[in-house]
Amino acid sequence: MSHLNIQASPEEVLVLMEASMLFYARCEYEKAEKVLRGALVMSPGNSDIYACLGALYHAQDRLDEAYECYEQALKGCPSEECARSNRATLLMQRGKAEDAIQELKRVIQEHDPSNPVVERSKELLKVAESLVTRKTGAAG
Amino acid sequence: MKTQQPELQFRVLDRVVAQGRTRLESMFRETMSDLSQLSRESLDDEQRHELDSLLDAYRLVEELVMELVSLKEDLMLRARSESGRVRCRT
Numbered sequence: 001m002s003h004l005n006i007q008a009s010p011e012e013v014l015v016l017m018e019a020s021m022l023f024y025a026r027c028e029y030e031k032a033e034k035v036l037r038g039a040l041v042m043s044p045g046n047s048d049i050y051a052c053l054g055a056l057y058h059a060q061d062r063l064d065e066a067y068e069c070y071e072q073a074l075k076g077c078p079s080e081e082c083a084r085s086n087r088a089t090l091l092m093q094r095g096k097a098e099d100a101i102q103e104l105k106r107v108i109q110e111h112d113p114s115n116p117v118v119e120r121s122k123e124l125l126k127v128a129e130s131l132v133t134r135k136t137g138a139a140g
Numbered sequence: 141m142k143t144q145q146p147e148l149q150f151r152v153l154d155r156v157v158a159q160g161r162t163r164l165e166s167m168f169r170e171t172m173s174d175l176s177q178l179s180r181e182s183l184d185d186e187q188r189h190e191l192d193s194l195l196d197a198y199r200l201v202e203e204l205v206m207e208l209v210s211l212k213e214d215l216m217l218r219a220r221s222e223s224g225r226v227r228c229r230t
Binding site: 034036037 | 175186190
């Protein structure tokens with residue numbers, strides 16, 4: 001089996017991503033997913049699309065699918081900060097706060113402090129660290 | 141809980157809505173023309189699924205753009221009628 005060979009312009013891919021963001025903001029998740037799936041046909045392996053798709057699944061508690069999409073996003077672009085910060089949130093939800101801390105520290109170190117994802121990661125880091133403290137306290 | 145989405149500023153969508161449906165059509169024209177040359181029978185299952193995904197995505201974006209264009213026109217009409225009313229009063 002092979003993929004369709006579509007030569008779409010970057011602008012086309014972007015308009016699909018922006019439309020999916022709008023559907024996402026309106027909680028029209030099914031439409032957002034369909035649009036992103038179409039964008040992936042145009043631009044297979046695109047890390048930004050996988051990061052958006054991951055966030056979309058995550059918002060619907062489809063955690064395995066979200067994790068898989070974050071993996072794909074980070075495979076193509078290890079510096080994709082949204083996917084990394086969201087994956088950290090997912091790790092916390094799965095009780096892996098130590099792993100989440102590593103991810104969040106990496107986002108904070110690698111990106112501009114004015115980046116909103118960095119600000120969010122700092123907040124998440126506090127939460128993750130308090131979870132670890134609570135866990136070690138309970139164990140000790 | 142809302143997850144963090146990559147930062148997008150709706151630049152392309154903004155332009156499309158400002159310029160109307162024809163802008164969207166011209167943006168998609170080349171790809172749509174490529175797609176129209178495909179015959180479904182010659183595609184395997186995966187390719188057919190991809191084709192359907194793409195057509196679905198186009199349809200949804202087109203509907204969204206139409207909705208936004210109509211919203212924009214409605215707002216402009218209201219703004220024009222408001223400014224007309226203000227002018228009548230002065």
